[in-house]
Amino acid sequence: MFWVQFFSRHASVQKILAISSVTRRPSKSVKHCRSVCLRSIFFNSVKYYPTKLVLGIETSCDDTAAAVVDDTGKILGEALHSQNEVHLKTGGIIPPVAQQLHRENIERIVKETLCVSGISLDELSAVATTVKPGLALSLGVGLEYSLKLVDKYKKPFIPIHHMEAHALTIRLINQVEFPFLVLLISGGHCILVVAQGVSDFLLLGQSVDIAPGDMLDKVARRLSLTKHPECCKMSGGKAIEHLAQQGNRLHYELRAPMRHHRNCNFSFSGLCFNATRIIMQKEKEEGLQEGHLLSCVTDIAAAVQHAVALHIVQRTHRAILFCIKSGILSQTNATLVISGGVASNQYIRRALQIVTDATNFNLLCPPPRLCTDNGVMIAWNGIERMRAGLGVLHSTDGIRYEPKASLGIDISEQVGEVAIKVPSLEVSLNELATINL
Structure with missing residues (x-):
């Protein structure tokens, strides 16, 4: 009776109890069915329902994503x-279009996530x-x-900083202890921070433009790469x-920018102008x-990519x-973590x-699917914050x-005041450029 009371809220148990209550003396088959059901629910509960379960929802840009992560990771x-194909046709993200697509898909994405996970909102x-x-x-x-979900189901709400989530995703798959250096490079951000703890960061530098x-998307559009037979469905x-x-x-010569600025800030607008x-x-x-x-799109692409890589390398160094x-x-045992969509390069x-x-x-670096925007990193950041x-x-x-x-x-001003001169790694980087990746 203890287990029946303990699990009585479970839908499967309620069905079994309903069957067994039809007759004053349940048959052996009903008793056996009830026993198996309760044991199954007990062991599955122990295995699959840990202390914390967080639903993460991500709609910061053009991907509608959700995930359920537990406190074991x-x-x-x-x-x-993904809205990628839509925005490729329009030559870039149009905010009202992105908004409408989020509205059309968010409920479906959350329901699909919960269905796959086998977890109910309760x-x-x-x-x-x-x-x-x-x-x-x-x-x-x-x-x-x-907010509608948390109000309806009376659940705690955890507001998430998108870049903090990117920075801490690595701790989902690796045992990385604080502090560690993080380079976040994406379509909307380029920053260098030291992660000293959950929600405790030191900003060393960021893009000034x-x-x-x-920048890579802009160059790809200017080169009309959506018309290239090998790239028609690829992002820039x-x-x-x-x-x-x-x-x-x-x-083609494209020099890395800010070579005489001894800080950790970035600038990519000049590179974009020179490539154009x-x-x-x-x-x-x-x-x-x-x-x-x-006819020379491959050479221009190689020069642009190398210049971007060189600039990022110098500031990170x-x-x-x-x-x-x-x-x-x-x-x-010092660690550099790189994350964000461009980290997939x-x-x-x-x-x-x-x-x-x-x-x-x-x-x-997280695997590519966790570098781009996703619901897993949001849910995991929720777990980290709950802990x-x-x-x-x-x-x-x-x-x-x-x-x-x-x-x-x-x-970042303190970094500039120290004005560290970075040793040249040009020879090694030149060797890299000859490697077919």
Whole structure:
């Protein structure tokens, strides 16, 4: 009777109890069925229903994603709807279009996630949702939907900083202890931070203009790579990476920017301008109008990718040296984590490996599917915050989304004041450029 009372809320138990109550003396088959059901539910509950279960919802940009993660780091279920093909046709993300697509798909994605995970909304410990930073219209859809859920099912709500989630995703799959250095590179961000704890970051540097993913997308659009037979369904960054493998970056010179600024900030707008200038010159030489494919697209792609990689490497190298010199990180067992959509670029990863090998750092990166925007990282960040007792809200009054939001305490001026000169790794990087990735 104890187990019956203990599990009486479970739907399967209720069905069995209903069957057995039909007659005053249940048959042996009914008794056996009831016993097996209760034992099965007990053992499945022990195995699959740990203390904490968090539903993560992500709508910061153009992907509608959700996932359920438990407090052991197990991904119980996830789903994602990508808007990539729609935005490729329009030449970029149009916020109202992204908003509408989020609205059309968010309920389906959450239901699919819960179905795959075998978890009901009643069984969740909390709902975690991206509230900053990102596209305002997109963030609004995720927040509005989530607040309705937590209000209806009386669940705690955990507002998530999108970049914090990217930074901590590595701890889902690796035993990485704080502190560690993080490079976040994506279509909307490029930042270097030291993760000292959950929600405890030191900002060393960030892009002063556009992000590397945005720059690569702009160059890909200017090259009309959606018309290339091998790249018609690829994002701009993926198309550049793909074609760069076939090109020779030495045919065009694109110098890394900010070479005389001894800080850890980034700038990609100048690179974008110089790449566009080269494209216009080649169009003139080949007698082509804008919108037609150049014969040298592979070489331009290779030059652009190398310049981006070199710029990222130089700033990251300085960040590593600053952290060691200032004592923020110990060179023993020190780790560099790279995440974000651009971290999926294998050429950039290999370039950063050269830096970490030279400085005796460990280089870690989540698998590509967890580098791009996803619901798993949001749910995991929710688990991390629940463990740390940070930002778990039982009242959502006054909660708002924030399209712009910094990450951590900004010490970038201190980095610039130290003005560390970075040793040249040009020879190693030149060797990298000759490797067919």
